[in-house]
Each structure stands twice: as structure tokens, then as C-alpha cells.
Amino acid sequence: MDLKNIDINKEIGAVGDVLNQEQKTKGLLIHAFQKLQSEMNYLPEEALKALGEKLNIPMSFVYSTASFYKQFYFNPRGKTIVKVCTGTACHVRGAGEVLSELKEEFGVEEGETTEDLSMTLETVGCVGCCGLAPVATINEDVIGEIDDERINEIIQSVKEA
Amino acid sequence: MSDKLVTMEIDGLTVQFPEGMNLVDAARSVGINIPNLCHLEHMRGVGACRMCVVEVEGMRAPNTACTMKTKEGMKIKTDSEQIKDLRRMVIDLILSMHPLDCMTCPKAGVCWLQDLAYQLDVKDSAYGRKSFDFEIDDSNGFIERDPNYCILCGKCVRVCTAQNTNILEFMGRGVGSKVTTERDKPLNETDCTFCGSCLDACPVNAILESGRRLKGREWELFKTDTVCTLCGAACPIDVSEKDGKVVKITSPKPNAFICAAGRFSYDSLAAKNRVTTPMIRSNGELKETSWVEAIKVISDKLASARSNPAKVGILASAAVTNEDAYMLQKLGRAVIGTNNVDSTASLYDTSTVPAYQKAFGKIAGAERCITEADLIIVLGMNASQWSRTLPAIDAKIRKQVSGGAKLIVLDPAEIKLAEVATKHLKLAEGTDTSALAALMAVLVKEKLVNKNRANKAKGLADVRNAASSSDVAALCAEAGLSEEDVKEAAELIAKSKVPMLFYSTGVSAKDNGVDTVLQALNLSALIGGQVLPVGLEANMAGVAAMGLSPLTLPGFAADGKKLAKAWKTDLPEAAGIGAREMLNGGLDFLYGVGDLPVSEGYEKPAEFVVAHVTHMNEFAKTADVVLPSPAFVEQEGSIINYYGRMKMLWSAVEPAADVMAPWQMAAELAESLGYKTKVDILDDVTEEVEKLALPPEKTTQTTSVITPSKGTGSGLAASGSMMTLSGSVIDASKVSELMRQAVTA
Ligand code: SF4
Ligand code: SF4
Ligand code: SF4
Ligand code: FES
Ligand code: FES
Numbered sequence: 001m002d003l004k005n006i007d008i009n010k011e012i013g014a015v016g017d018v019l020n021q022e023q024k025t026k027g028l029l030i031h032a033f034q035k036l037q038s039e040m041n042y043l044p045e046e047a048l049k050a051l052g053e054k055l056n057i058p059m060s061f062v063y064s065t066a067s068f069y070k071q072f073y074f075n076p077r078g079k080t081i082v083k084v085c086t087g088t089a090c091h092v093r094g095a096g097e098v099l100s101e102l103k104e105e106f107g108v109e110e111g112e113t114t115e116d117l118s119m120t121l122e123t124v125g126c127v128g129c130c131g132l133a134p135v136a137t138i139n140e141d142v143i144g145e146i147d148d149e150r151i152n153e154i155i156q157s158v159k160e161a
Numbered sequence: 162m163s164d165k166l167v168t169m170e171i172d173g174l175t176v177q178f179p180e181g182m183n184l185v186d187a188a189r190s191v192g193i194n195i196p197n198l199c200h201l202e203h204m205r206g207v208g209a210c211r212m213c214v215v216e217v218e219g220m221r222a223p224n225t226a227c228t229m230k231t232k233e234g235m236k237i238k239t240d241s242e243q244i245k246d247l248r249r250m251v252i253d254l255i256l257s258m259h260p261l262d263c264m265t266c267p268k269a270g271v272c273w274l275q276d277l278a279y280q281l282d283v284k285d286s287a288y289g290r291k292s293f294d295f296e297i298d299d300s301n302g303f304i305e306r307d308p309n310y311c312i313l314c315g316k317c318v319r320v321c322t323a324q325n326t327n328i329l330e331f332m333g334r335g336v337g338s339k340v341t342t343e344r345d346k347p348l349n350e351t352d353c354t355f356c357g358s359c360l361d362a363c364p365v366n367a368i369l370e371s372g373r374r375l376k377g378r379e380w381e382l383f384k385t386d387t388v389c390t391l392c393g394a395a396c397p398i399d400v401s402e403k404d405g406k407v408v409k410i411t412s413p414k415p416n417a418f419i420c421a422a423g424r425f426s427y428d429s430l431a432a433k434n435r436v437t438t439p440m441i442r443s444n445g446e447l448k449e450t451s452w453v454e455a456i457k458v459i460s461d462k463l464a465s466a467r468s469n470p471a472k473v474g475i476l477a478s479a480a481v482t483n484e485d486a487y488m489l490q491k492l493g494r495a496v497i498g499t500n501n502v503d504s505t506a507s508l509y510d511t512s513t514v515p516a517y518q519k520a521f522g523k524i525a526g527a528e529r530c531i532t533e534a535d536l537i538i539v540l541g542m543n544a545s546q547w548s549r550t551l552p553a554i555d556a557k558i559r560k561q562v563s564g565g566a567k568l569i570v571l572d573p574a575e576i577k578l579a580e581v582a583t584k585h586l587k588l589a590e591g592t593d594t595s596a597l598a599a600l601m602a603v604l605v606k607e608k609l610v611n612k613n614r615a616n617k618a619k620g621l622a623d624v625r626n627a628a629s630s631s632d633v634a635a636l637c638a639e640a641g642l643s644e645e646d647v648k649e650a651a652e653l654i655a656k657s658k659v660p661m662l663f664y665s666t667g668v669s670a671k672d673n674g675v676d677t678v679l680q681a682l683n684l685s686a687l688i689g690g691q692v693l694p695v696g697l698e699a700n701m702a703g704v705a706a707m708g709l710s711p712l713t714l715p716g717f718a719a720d721g722k723k724l725a726k727a728w729k730t731d732l733p734e735a736a737g738i739g740a741r742e743m744l745n746g747g748l749d750f751l752y753g754v755g756d757l758p759v760s761e762g763y764e765k766p767a768e769f770v771v772a773h774v775t776h777m778n779e780f781a782k783t784a785d786v787v788l789p790s791p792a793f794v795e796q797e798g799s800i801i802n803y804y805g806r807m808k809m810l811w812s813a814v815e816p817a818a819d820v821m822a823p824w825q826m827a828a829e830l831a832e833s834l835g836y837k838t839k840v841d842i843l844d845d846v847t848e849e850v851e852k853l854a855l856p857p858e859k860t861t862q863t864t865s866v867i868t869p870s871k872g873t874g875s876g877l878a879a880s881g882s883m884m885t886l887s888g889s890v891i892d893a894s895k896v897s898e899l900m901r902q903a904v905t906a
Contacts, residue, residue, distance in 0.1 A: 045344065058327030059343040067332045074344065 001035045003050040025055045029065050033072050042073040078113045078120035080158045085135040087126025093133040098146050099123065105155055119158045167233040172240060180233070184226040185213055188239065195239050196248060196277055198364055199314040200227040202415045203532060204323065204564070210314055212277070214247050215239045223247060249281050255312050257286035258293075259365070266310075266366050270379025273364035274312060293337060300347030302371055303355040303425050308339045311367035315340065317359035323563040324418060324556040325581065326546065328353045340367075354546050355421040356556070361412050370409050370425075377403035385813035386413050388800060389423035390480045390699040390793050393665075394553035395802040396423055400794050400813035407794065407814055418560070420552035430792055430817045434777040437818040440787040447787055452821060455786055459752075460833035462769045462785075463497070466750035467834070470499035471735060474743040474767070477709060478755030479506040479698035481823055482798030482810060484846040486700070486707035487715060487854050488827035488838075489754065493737075495728040496836045500711045500737025501748075504704040505757060506696055507739045509666045512674030513694045514705045514713055519675075520682050520863055523717045523856035524702045526805015527691035529659055531557050536657030538569045540593060540681060541667020542695060545577040554663065554695060567653050571596055572667065584650045589641030591872040593668050597680040598869050599636035599647045600654070601628040601687060607648075609655035614689040618862040624683045627866040639869060660690035666697060673872035680867045695803045703801035706856045711737030715854035727853055730836075753780055754790070754823045773823055788826065789818040797822070797843055801856075 011028055019027060029051070036047050043066060052062045066072045084090075084099045099110065102121055106114050113120040129135050132144025138157060143150060165180045171193055178187045183206055188195050198210040206213075206227030214223040218236035223244060226237070238244065255274060263269050278284075295308040313331070318340060321329045328351050332341050342351045360368045382401040389398045399413040407427040412419045429435075439455035440447040466473050475493045477486065486504065493502035517524045531537070537558055544551035544558070555578060562568050562581050570582040571593065579585040588596040604610045605628040615621060637644050654660060662685055668677040678694070685692045694702070708715035714724060714732075721732035743751060744759060748767035755773070757780040765783040772781035775792035791797070795816040799809050821829075828840040840846055 058322075060327050060330035063343040064330035064332055068334045070334075 001032065001039065003032075003047060003054055006032070006051075006054055025057060026065070028055065029057065029062065030069075033066055033069075037072060041077045042075055044076075045074075076113060076117055078117050080119045080161045081122065081137075081139055082119060082154065082158065083122045083124040083127075083137045085125070085127050085129075085133070085137075086123045087130065087133075089126070089130035089133040090135055094146075095123075095134045098134050098136060098151065101151055102154070106158075118161070167231055167235075169231060169234065170236040172238060178231040180231060182231045184215070184229045184231060184237070187231050188226070193239060195226045196280070197227055198273055198277070198312065199316060201316055201319060201362065204319065204416065207315065207319075210251065210312075212248055212251050214244055216241055216244060245281060248277070249283055252278050252281055252283045253286050253288065256283065256290070257288040258291050259312065260292065260309060261285065261290075262310075262366075267369060267373045267376075268366040268379070272366065291336075293339075295339060296345075298341075298347045299371060301349040301355065303421060304348060304353075304357060304360055305369045305371045305373075306341070306348065307367055307369070308341060309367075310365050311340055312365055313338070313340060314364060316362040316364065317368060320358040320362045320416065323560045324356075324358060324546070325559045325563070326352070326354055326356070326358075329359060352547075354549075354552070355425070356418060356546065356552070357411075357421065357424045358418055358556075362416065373409060376406075376408045382408055385794075385811050387794060387811045387813055388699070388802070388808045389419065390796065390800065390810070391422050391426065392420075392551055392553075393696045393698055393701060393803060394420075394551050395699040395800060395808065396420075396553045397808070398423055398794075400427075402814050405815050410794075418553050418556040420546065420549065420556075422549065423553075427794060429776070430795070430814070432776060435792075435818055436774055436777055436781070436787055436789040438789060439819075442785045447784075452819070455788060456826075456829050456833060459771055459786055460830055462750060463830060464834060466769065467497050469749060470497050470733065471501070472747075472749035473497050473499050474501040474738065474748050474751045475499075475503075476740055476743045476751065476753050476757065477504050477704070477823065478757060479504040479696060479701045479704045481700060481704065481709075481755055482796055482800055483700065483703045483707050483807075483850060483854075484798040484843060485754065485823035485827075486704040486709035487850050488824040488831075488840070488846055489752075490707060490709045490715070491728065491838075492752075492827040492831050494708075494724075494732055495730045496831045496834055498733045500733050500735060501743065502709055502737060503711055503740045503743065504698075504701075504709045505740055505755075506698060506701045506704055507710065508741060508758065509697050510669040510674075510694075510701060512669040512671070512678045513696075513701070514710065516675045516678035516682065517694070518713070518717060519865070520679060521860045522719075523860060524694065524705055524801075524805060525860065525862075526702070526801075526803070527661065527693050529661065529691055530804075531561060531661060531693075533659050534561055534566055534661040536567045536569070536653060536660040537561060538571065538654075538660065538662040538690075539578055539582075540571045540597075540662060540664040540677075541669070541671075542663050542665035543572070543574070543576045543578070543667060544663075544665070544695075547577060551665070551695060551697070558663070567657065569650050569653060583653060584646065586640075586642055586646055586650055589639075591671065591673070592640040592869070593671075593677040593872065594673060594680045594867055595636050595869040595871075596640040596642060596647075597677070597684050598628070598631060598867070599633055599640055599642065600651055601684055602631045602633045602636060603648055603651040604654060604687065605629045606633065607651070609651055610688050616686045616689050616862060618686040618864045620864045620866075621686055623866050624687065624864045628687075636869065654688055657688075660685075660688055661693060662690055663693045663695055665695040668872070669694065670874070671872035672874050673870045676867050676870055677872065679865060680869075682862065683864050683867065686862055686864050693803050699802070700800040702803065702805055703799070706801060707850070707854050711739055715850075717856055724853060753784070756780075773826060775818075789816075789820045791816045791820045791822055792818075795820070798824070799847070 036043055048062050052059050086095050108114055108121050134146045135144050166177045167180045168177050176191050185195050185197050185200050195213050197213040200206055208225040208228040213226040215226045216223050216238040298306040318329045382403050385400045389396045396419045397413050399411045401408045410424050438449045439452055441450045475489050490502040493499050544555035546552040546555045567583040570579045570585045573590045605625055637647055668674050705713055725732050746766040750769045751767035752771045759779050763779050770784040771786045772784035773788040773790050774781045775790050781787050794813045796810045797812045799807050802808050824846050828838045831838045
């Protein structure tokens, strides 16, 4: 998105009519975060800086707003996002092992991305497939009943992606 | 708040308050302290901590007092058992995420959480304790942040935001959320100015002076309320001392601002370049000597120099006390017989004294406080927290604007304050008198201000007539402003109730500065406003009132008759020379006191030079005799601040040097030249000042019609700050640089 030439009224559309200037700028922030993230996969500091300057909002406030939402990321994300479920059912059925094996294989901690940006490892609360525990998601797909073999499959699919 | 009073009942006590006052502040004003953790005095309540709950008659559930306002007939209970239980629960929850470190915690004794837990008798949390192991930020030499202690009250965020530094914010959400900087950066990687407002606001140990640990428990500290003399803002400060050393400096008023220099530069007291003993030059080098010897050498020189008083000069910085200033000019006038007495104030302000003498017969101050102002007009004053020029004035104005006050900036340049201006009138360079005349013309012609709101002033009818017969279009054209812009500004003025106008060197150093100041005083009289003349040094008004100027006698006396009688001597008749001429050289004898702004390689200005200083500086390097003087927080006496109010300086620590104050030195020299001063102690000077040098009490303003003119020139210091750090006068950019070095070191 072209941060230098944002037109608040154009970006924010019809809702803008009922908002004051301050509400508009704040509303636009979230909208801009979403656009930026869909373009760049995360919210780079430089882009946020340009955005803050353009909207005349201090950086502390920009980050405060963005960090309120789980959906925004401040570091580059991998091509494949692996989320290991650590909900109760998965926890008791070995999510911990799944997680540590993936950590070891890719040399990353929870919440980190591999240096080659191939993968980001995260955890997630119950994804609603407790019957298949332990569960992980790979991008949008759910993988259940993870055993050693399935782990290898996950690793393979990351490497091949 | 309105002027209307309401009657209410608090804990069975019938009390009256102004309507619409914050309930916590109101209760406090009658001695009832409603416990609170997130409330900032004079700011809007946010109701975040729920500590201030009270019972309100007619309301079903208890409510937070900090979000309620005083109202007729309101009945509240602040201390019932039900309320106490609710508060206990709040403390219990906080303690479940707070270290129980009171035995070593540096904030013990001033920690609000500790006090409240004690009052409510909560020993530990019933919920166990969760700790987060947050990283501590001790990246800089000034302020340490330890989020593990943070109770998320948000006070630091709100003070930092209100003054527009915008460094701290809430990050994340829910459990594990934290108050920190963008991306959790250490403070020295942000634009933090290290003012420490957040530190004063923090009720617990989450924000702390670096190096505060092990320097003494709070109850061992001896506190002295005094005034910072490092810049023209002259902020009240509270100096804590233990074992003869300054432990910390804080703001004595809740939620007031002091800058990093005022808060942290006390380490300069023991700096390497501190002058600790008298020194005399022999064979080209300064050598230590005794006070007796130093005084003898100086008075011998003075005895012979006195035969040609026109060639003797006394020059002090305008950060000296009233007592210093009074005695120094008396030494000049009564003992040596010269009017060559001046302060550095004349280097950046040649207008305030003559203009005010014409309008008031003295430098008059303001009766209202900036915290009451609903409109602020800034004229030729480039105050900035970031360039460290009059930082407290900048912060105060910004806080007031954050609270809803309007701001009109009259300045040709995009000054930093203009960022938050409601209206920035970018007038053409030097056309301040025209711009002010245009504003007055619009106000009068469009009947935007009625006569009732005017200040009492003689000659105001003439000013009004002149305004109504002037040509707005022509004045606007002269000032390079559009008529619409001027009208908009005039409308802001029309809507205001307590307008205040600040001006500084941007107009007062110009050659038509007297007219500009008079014009500003006219405008202020017309709209019922206040004018605040801000100098770059702490005691600009005081040194003028004490007569440390070739142009004014003590107490702004019109002639010297009374003084001559009291001093038992004739006063010199020949006009004196000012700071600039004295510094330009050619004198036989020059006694220089304090930080005189001369640059590196400065050439000796007189045959014999005495420098009475706190630290070695460029001026002192040229001196024949160097004398040690008490420094900031060691000084005693009084000053007159930019509100025109007398403020006392109390010595908070024993001077870290073998010092003599300038007033005392002046008395010694006078005595050694055979003049009886009757001055032994500071009180003797104070008494004499009270008799002879206090500016007249209330005087009525006399206005005079000013013909707009174009001003040129700017004084030496108008472009930068004269703030001193480690005792030498340096420009603003260098102060920032020094701060940064200290931070990165
Ligand atoms: S020291 Fe001042 S600028 Fe820095 S975070 Fe604290 S309040 Fe903000
Ligand atoms: S750091 Fe202090 S002032 Fe800031 S939110 Fe935490 S407890 Fe409150
Ligand atoms: S240097 Fe100026 S702004 Fe800073 S504390 Fe001292 S008087 Fe206040
Ligand atoms: S706990 Fe993992 S899917 Fe429900
Ligand atoms: S002081 Fe009122 S809720 Fe915190």
C-alpha cells in the first residue's frame, strides 16, 4: 500500500461519514495494518514508521494498537506456518513432544521463524478437533493423530513447500 | 469546573466545592484522601484501577470517585466496610502479580501499593503469585524500568502522552500485557528525553532513577524544597540528601514537569572542572590560594582601578540570586562609583525592562497559573523539550493543550510548538507589532471582546480607538498574514476566558522589542489576559528588580535619592555600559560572576579579571583570580521567576567546594575598600533588599498606542539555549549531545 499518499476518506469508505477525524485515523490504522500484513506477511518497522508519520500518530501508539490484536506480526513470517495445538486434550496426548521435535528439527523456539523464512513455529489453543489429538495446523490444513511418521510428513511438507 | 459552588456530604462532613470538580481532587482538598492508584491530579480520571471506589447515596453499586464530578446534594461514603473489602480485593489481585520485595525495594516508603496494602492490612495475595520475568531496561544512565513491578495503572503513559513525548504505551492485551516502548526498545533507543515525568508518576518501583539502589531508604533522606536555576523556567524541585550527597531530585508538585537537567545534573556538583578553592594566576598559571590572599589581591587592584570608575565593570549571569545581584550592583554604584553593572539578561532581552517600566513601573507577573489557562498565545518563544530550550515551559504548554486549551503560535518559523497549535500565524520576520495590531483591530472592530473583560489599565480607550480606526487589511498585508487566519485567531481569543501570552527572546532581543512587548501588553489588557516574559535564565526579573543593570536602580526606583541616603553616598551620574560592551573588552577591571557566555579562545576582556564561578569555563580561563561559588542546589537566597513571584532557594547540600557566595564577596570587597556594609549574614542583605529593592506592590498598567514597526536583529542567545550543564554555558544542541553521550556511555 502506498503509505505516502493515503487518502483517509477514500480508504475508510462510507463509515467515515459518522466518524470524527480522530476516530477516522485510528480506524484507518487497523485497516492499514491488515493491508500491510497481507502484502508483506508482517508489519515491518519501517512501514509502521511511515504510516505513523503520515497519520501523525506516535510510534508508541501505533505499536500499542497493533499489539492489541493477536493477528498482527512484527517479525517476518515463514512461508509455512506450523501451529501446534497445546489445548488440554492435545497437551495430555503429547503436544509437548511434537513441539520439541519440531523445535529441534528446525532450530527455532516457539514463535520464531527459521532464518531462511521457510517456516514459522507457533502454538495455538484448542482448534476444536480434540478427537484427533495431538493436532497441528499447517497453513490452513489440520493434521491430526500426530505420531513419528506424521511428524516426518510435516517436516517434509515444510521442506518441499 | 464552574464558578458555581455546590454543597455535598463526604463521610458525614458537609462541604462546599466548585461544581464539576473531580471527586478525588475535591475530597483531597478537604483532607479526605480517597485511596487511588491510577488517578493523576488535575487530569481526567480514567477509572482503571478501581481503588477509589466510594458509596454514593442513590446509586446501587459503589462507583469510582476519579470518574465522578462534584454535584449539588451528592452524599458519599469513602470508608465503609463494604468499600474496604472491595479495595482489599483490588490490592489482593495486584499482589498476585507483584514481587513482595519491600525489604530491599528502593521505593519502600514512597510506594503507594505498600501504603495501601498496609492500610488495608493485606499481607499477601490469596491467589498465589505469578511472575513474568520481564526484562529490565537499564540501558541508560538516568532511568531504569522494571516491568515486573508494574501494576498497569497507566500513569506514566498518560503523563508522557500529555506532554507529547509519547514514549510509553500499553502493549499487548490481557495477562502478560505490559507498559513499555514501541517494540519494547530500551529507552535510549527511543526519543525519550529522560525528563522522568513517568518516574515521578509511577506509584511503585517499576520506574526508578538509575543508581538509586543502596543510596538510602526513603525515610533516611532529608528533603529540601528549592528551585532549579539551570534555565529560565526556574522549576520548583525537591532535593533529597543523605550523608551530604544528593540522592535524587524530584518534582515537589504532583504531576508537574522538571527536565533531565534539573533532575539528574547534580553529578556536576562534584565534576572534575568544579572550582573548589580560590586561585590566583602567577607566571601565567592559576594556582590555589586562600580566600584571605585572594580578597587582598582583588581589593588592592580595585583600590587603584577605582580612580577611573568608568573602566571598572561588574557582570553576573542572570542565574544569581537577588541577594547576589543587589550586593554586586551596590558594590559598583555605592563603593566603586560606576553604573557599569549588568547581567547576561541584556544579551538576550533588551525589551522587557524598558517596556514594563513604561507600562507598570516594574516587571509585573501573572496572577493566574498556566494550569488555569484556556488559551495560550506564544510569541517569539521557541521552547522545546527536545532541543532542551526552556523544556518545562514547552511541557506545560503541551500538557495544557492536551487538556483542551487552545494554542496560538505567532512565529515566522515552523517552531516545534507549532505542531500542536490550534492556529499558527506565520507572520513575516520582524512584523510582530503589526500582527498584534491586526489581532486587536479585528477584536475591536468585530466587537469580539466586550469592555468588561478588559484588565484595568490607563489609556486603554486610546488603544481601543486606535484599533478601531486601523486598517485590518493593511496590517495583515504588512505582517504577511491572511485576514481569515487573523480572524480565526481573534475568534479563539474571543472564546477564551483565561488567555495567557508567553513571549521570549524571539521578540525581546529584537531592536523593536520594546514596542512588541508594549503591544503584547496592550492586547493582554484588552482581552483580560496575562503576559509572561520568559528569559533564558532563572532570575531575569530579579536581577532587574535588584538594579543589576545600567538602566535600572534597585526596586525600579525612578531616581537615586532614597538610595543615596540609605547608602550614605552619592550615586554615580555617568551612564553605565552593559554586558555586551563589558565582554567586548577594554576595561581596567572586570568582576565576572557565574556562567558568562563566551566561546572558546575568548580574549581577556580587562587588564584585571576576576571570575567567580562554579566550574572552570572559557571566561574563567582568562581570569587573574578565580573564586569558587555555590552551585545549583547549593545556592541560598531568592529569585523572581517568570510569574514575577519571589521564590526561595535553600541550600540542599553542603557545597562541594570552599565557596563564598557572590553577595558575600561583594560585601567583603566593599568593606576592604572602607565602605561599611553592615552585612554579616544573608538575612542582613534580605532585610536591606526588603527596604530598598523590592519592586512596588500592585501598580496599574498604563497602555500606550504603538505604531507598528519592523524589527530586525536577534540577540546572541535568541537562537539557542543558555541552559548550563556541568557548569558551562553551552548551546542547546550540545546539551542534547552531552545527554546522548551520557546515555550511550
Ligand atoms: S522520561 Fe519523559 S519522555 Fe522518557 S518515557 Fe518518561 S515521561 Fe516519557
Ligand atoms: S510503570 Fe508505573 S506508572 Fe507506568 S503503568 Fe506501571 S505502575 Fe503505572
Ligand atoms: S533546567 Fe529549566 S526546565 Fe529543567 S528543571 Fe531546571 S528550570 Fe526546569
Ligand atoms: S486440545 Fe487440541 S484440538 Fe482441542
Ligand atoms: S483512581 Fe479511580 S479507578 Fe484508579
